[in-house]
Amino acid sequence: MADNNQYYQWATSRCAQKEYCRSEIAKKLLTKGATPDEVDETLGRLEAESYIDEARYARAFVNDKFRFDHWGRIKIRYALRQKGVSDFDTDDALALIDDDDYRQALADFIASRRRTTKGDTPYAVNQKIARAAITRGFEPQMVFDALSVE
Known part of the structure; x- marks a missing residue:
C-alpha cells in the first residue's frame, strides 16, 4: 500500500464488517506497512467517524x-x-452483565462439569470443577460458594 488514503479505505472496510479496537487495527496497519504516523492519523480519522469506538x-x-x-x-x-x-x-x-445471569452461567458450568468430572472423592471432584471454573474467569469466592451450596 502506498498512501494513507489506501490504509484508511482498507481499515473502513474491515471496521464496517465487525467491531475492532484501536490496538487490533493498529497491528494490522503496521503489518500492512504503514508507518506509526500513518497509523495514528488513520486511527484518529476512524475514531472521528465512529468506525472505531x-x-x-x-x-x-x-x-x-x-x-x-x-x-x-x-x-x-x-x-x-x-x-x-x-x-x-x-x-x-x-456492569451490563446481569448478576442473576452470571450466577446462572456459573451454576450451569458447574452442573455440566459435574456430569463429566471423575475423582476419587467428592472433594477431589469439587477441586477439579473449581479449578476449571476459575480458569474460565469466574471469581474464586463465587465458585467456592456455589460449590458449597450443592
Missing part, C-alpha cells in the same frame, strides 16, 4: 464472550486489558 467494542466483546464463550468477568477483563481497552470502558461494559 472503544466503549462500543468493549460492550460487544463482553456480550459475546459471556453469552457465547461463557467466560467469567476476570477472564473478560484480562482479555480487554491485553487489547488496550481502558479500565473505564471495561468496567462500564462488565
Whole structure:
C-alpha cells in the first residue's frame, strides 16, 4: 500500500464488517506497512467517524464472550486489558452483565462439569470443577460458594 488514503479505505472496510479496537487495527496497519504516523492519523480519522469506538467494542466483546464463550468477568477483563481497552470502558461494559445471569452461567458450568468430572472423592471432584471454573474467569469466592451450596 502506498498512501494513507489506501490504509484508511482498507481499515473502513474491515471496521464496517465487525467491531475492532484501536490496538487490533493498529497491528494490522503496521503489518500492512504503514508507518506509526500513518497509523495514528488513520486511527484518529476512524475514531472521528465512529468506525472505531472503544466503549462500543468493549460492550460487544463482553456480550459475546459471556453469552457465547461463557467466560467469567476476570477472564473478560484480562482479555480487554491485553487489547488496550481502558479500565473505564471495561468496567462500564462488565456492569451490563446481569448478576442473576452470571450466577446462572456459573451454576450451569458447574452442573455440566459435574456430569463429566471423575475423582476419587467428592472433594477431589469439587477441586477439579473449581479449578476449571476459575480458569474460565469466574471469581474464586463465587465458585467456592456455589460449590458449597450443592
